[in-house]
Amino acid sequence: MASTARPHSKAVGPAPLPALSVLADVAARLASTREPAEVLPGVLEVVRNAWGADECALWLQGPAGLIRAWATGADVTSLAEVAERLAAGQAAGGALALSPLMVADRRLGAITVHRTLPLSPDERLTLSTLANMFAPLLSHAEYSHQLEGEVDARAREMDEQRRFVQLVVDSLPLGLYVIDREYRIRAWNRKRETGMQGVSREQAIGRTIFEVLHRQPAHLLRAEFDDVFSTGKLAQFEMESTITGDRRTYRISKIPMRLDGTTVTHVITIGEDVTDWRESQERFSQAEKLAAVGQLAAGVMHEINNPLATIAACAESLALLVDPMKTPTGRSLDYLRLIDDEVHRCKRIVDTLLDFSRPKPSHKDPTDVNAAIRQTLYLLKHHPRFKAITVHTDLDREIGLDVRANAEQLVQVFMSLLINAMDAMGDRGTVTIRTRRGRSLSEAVIAEVIDEGHGIPRSEVPKIFEPFYTTKAPGRGTGLGLSIVYSIVTEHGGRVEVDSTPGKGSTFRILLPAGPVA
Amino acid sequence: MTSPRIKVLIAEDEANLAQILEQFLASRGHSVTATNDGRSALAALRAEAFDVALLDIVMPEMDGLEVLRNVRADPSPPEVIIITGNGTIETAISAIRLGAYDYLSKPYRMAEIDVLVRRAWEKKQLTKENALLNERLAR
Numbered sequence: 001m002a003s004t005a006r007p008h009s010k011a012v013g014p015a016p017l018p019a020l021s022v023l024a025d026v027a028a029r030l031a032s033t034r035e036p037a038e039v040l041p042g043v044l045e046v047v048r049n050a051w052g053a054d055e056c057a058l059w060l061q062g063p064a065g066l067i068r069a070w071a072t073g074a075d076v077t078s079l080a081e082v083a084e085r086l087a088a089g090q091a092a093g094g095a096l097a098l099s100p101l102m103v104a105d106r107r108l109g110a111i112t113v114h115r116t117l118p119l120s121p122d123e124r125l126t127l128s129t130l131a132n133m134f135a136p137l138l139s140h141a142e143y144s145h146q147l148e149g150e151v152d153a154r155a156r157e158m159d160e161q162r163r164f165v166q167l168v169v170d171s172l173p174l175g176l177y178v179i180d181r182e183y184r185i186r187a188w189n190r191k192r193e194t195g196m197q198g199v200s201r202e203q204a205i206g207r208t209i210f211e212v213l214h215r216q217p218a219h220l221l222r223a224e225f226d227d228v229f230s231t232g233k234l235a236q237f238e239m240e241s242t243i244t245g246d247r248r249t250y251r252i253s254k255i256p257m258r259l260d261g262t263t264v265t266h267v268i269t270i271g272e273d274v275t276d277w278r279e280s281q282e283r284f285s286q287a288e289k290l291a292a293v294g295q296l297a298a299g300v301m302h303e304i305n306n307p308l309a310t311i312a313a314c315a316e317s318l319a320l321l322v323d324p325m326k327t328p329t330g331r332s333l334d335y336l337r338l339i340d341d342e343v344h345r346c347k348r349i350v351d352t353l354l355d356f357s358r359p360k361p362s363h364k365d366p367t368d369v370n371a372a373i374r375q376t377l378y379l380l381k382h383h384p385r386f387k388a389i390t391v392h393t394d395l396d397r398e399i400g401l402d403v404r405a406n407a408e409q410l411v412q413v414f415m416s417l418l419i420n421a422m423d424a425m426g427d428r429g430t431v432t433i434r435t436r437r438g439r440s441l442s443e444a445v446i447a448e449v450i451d452e453g454h455g456i457p458r459s460e461v462p463k464i465f466e467p468f469y470t471t472k473a474p475g476r477g478t479g480l481g482l483s484i485v486y487s488i489v490t491e492h493g494g495r496v497e498v499d500s501t502p503g504k505g506s507t508f509r510i511l512l513p514a515g516p517v518a
Numbered sequence: 519m520t521s522p523r524i525k526v527l528i529a530e531d532e533a534n535l536a537q538i539l540e541q542f543l544a545s546r547g548h549s550v551t552a553t554n555d556g557r558s559a560l561a562a563l564r565a566e567a568f569d570v571a572l573l574d575i576v577m578p579e580m581d582g583l584e585v586l587r588n589v590r591a592d593p594s595p596p597e598v599i600i601i602t603g604n605g606t607i608e609t610a611i612s613a614i615r616l617g618a619y620d621y622l623s624k625p626y627r628m629a630e631i632d633v634l635v636r637r638a639w640e641k642k643q644l645t646k647e648n649a650l651l652n653e654r655l656a657r
Binding site: 340 | 539545604623624625626627
């Protein structure tokens with residue numbers, strides 16, 4: 001009981017205070033705060049001092065077991081000891097006095113006092129009273145802790161959710177931003193950081209949309225947003241942009257957003273690159289249109305040939321009636337011959353149209369596209385018009401019998417393309433014919449005919465494969481050449497592409513598959 | 519020239535054309551009957567013997583190919599020349615497969631038809647002679 005053994009206690013304390021004054025002091029300290037944790041160390045000190053104890057400690061039952069929550073004085077009581085005593089329900093024994101902290105049937109922990117001189121019954125009663133005072137406070141504190149933990153967990157969860165949503169928004173292949181009523185940017189996704197007019201999120205958030213999208217006319221932009229704010233209706237439109245270099249088509253959606261569920265508080269703007277989709281749509285509708293034209297042509301054909309046959313027969317009969325000796329000039333026969341010639345010219349046109357509308361399913365063999373091009377050039381070699389232009393060939397030597405095709409029809413295709421090129425160039429300049437291997441079976445060989453002609457205005461490009469579309473002077477072409485190119489290539493399972501710059505020239509690209517598509 | 523008098527049937531639903539063709543072939547010395555649909559053509563072919571039949575493909579009632587199919591099995595059928603209005607090689611091929619002598623697409627030159635009719639007639643004569651010779655040999 002040497003006082004030196006109790007470094008934290010006063011060597012010779014004042015006489016132990018009566019139990020009531022200890023309780024009064026403790027109660028006053030507890031009442032001074034909402035947060036028992038703040039005052040508990042002081043409270044334990046009061047008790048230890050009052051009883052001249054070596055140690056006074058408060059133990060709490062945590063989720064992972066008992067912990068020494070607060071203590072004052074020497075660290076003499078072990079956790080195992082307390083746990084054992086609690087389990088045994090043994091309140092007092094030797095130097096260690098213990099009182100469990102109970103709320104209803106639940107044990108929150110214990111309060112312990114260590115003193116060499118065991119506690120008197122009076123002191124033990126005081127200890128259990130203290131335990132009963134602490135228990136509800138600690139229970140409440142424990143609840144708060146739990147709440148805090150829950151709030152933490154919830155915050156974490158929300159944070160995760162926010163990150164998740166952000167990731168979703170950032171992963172979209174769309175540009176997305178949100179503005180509020182003041183036109184200030186509230187959200188700005190990754191695509192808007194990297195895409196056209198890329199602006200980093202940090203730079204965008206909080207600024208007005210007009211500052212960030214300074215290249216767009218502010219009054220138009222404002223009108224678009226105001227429209228959505230006032231009508232509360234989704235607005236959608238398409239716009240074209242050449243900011244990335246080539247011409248892209250974007251579909252812009254402005255979506256009203258209502259934070260409170262009633263008035264529009266924000267507008268979400270989504271920009272989607274629909275260039276490829278649009279192109280394939282156009283290709284598809286063009287294919288449909290050409291098929292319809294073909295059907296129409298085939299239907300009309302038979303109807304045309306009958307009257308033509310009658311006209312030809314009439315001319316022929318008339319010619320037999322005309323006696324060249326008796327007619328003063330003999331011109332009647334010339335006219336009748338003219339009728340006959342023109343009728344047969346009509347017939348040729350009709351036949352060509354028929355070739356377009358119903359391309360004959362041709363016999364296809366492994367074919368060398370380069371050979372077809374060489375044959376075409378050979379056939380055209382002596383053509384007087386062809387002599388005036390320069391032909392540059394750049395044929396990929398690797399290409400062998402790479403495609404299954406009808407060689408004759410391929411010659412027809414290249415013939416039409418070359419004649420088309422000559423017509424576009426007014427018989428001077430250079431035509432380049434280039435071939436290369438493609439990267440897939442559906443595009444096994446790619447052949448290009450590049451001219452330096454007048455080019456095709458963008459608005460005209462979709463029409464050039466229509467039968468009878470021509471820019472040539474009357475009588476110079478039937479306007480069927482490119483239609484037949486289209487129909488032969490399509491029948492082969494291939495594709496025709498056109499790039500054209502008015503004033504500079506056009507490139508016709510034929511993409512042929514390795515074999516006909518089944 | 520002493521040309522044979524060939525019995526020709528025309529089946530053509532274009533009335534004007536049928537008439538002009540009829541007059542033309544008659545002026546060339548043929549004996550011509552014109553009909554305007556497939557059914558009457560078939561009836562005419564069954565009613566009397568013709569050397570050559572000019573059958574338009576697209577006709578009301580019965581098309582030219584159907585008429586051809588019907589007369590093919592008859593005893594001593596005429597030589598058939600099929601005339602097409604939509605000039606596709608497919609119809610021509612099927613006509614030849616059905617036993618047509620030849621085909622022409624509209625618009626045609628009537629002089630060509632005259633030549634074809636004569637050749638068809640010659641073929642028919644040869645066939646007839648062959649049949650006679652075979653008959654004699656068989657006796």
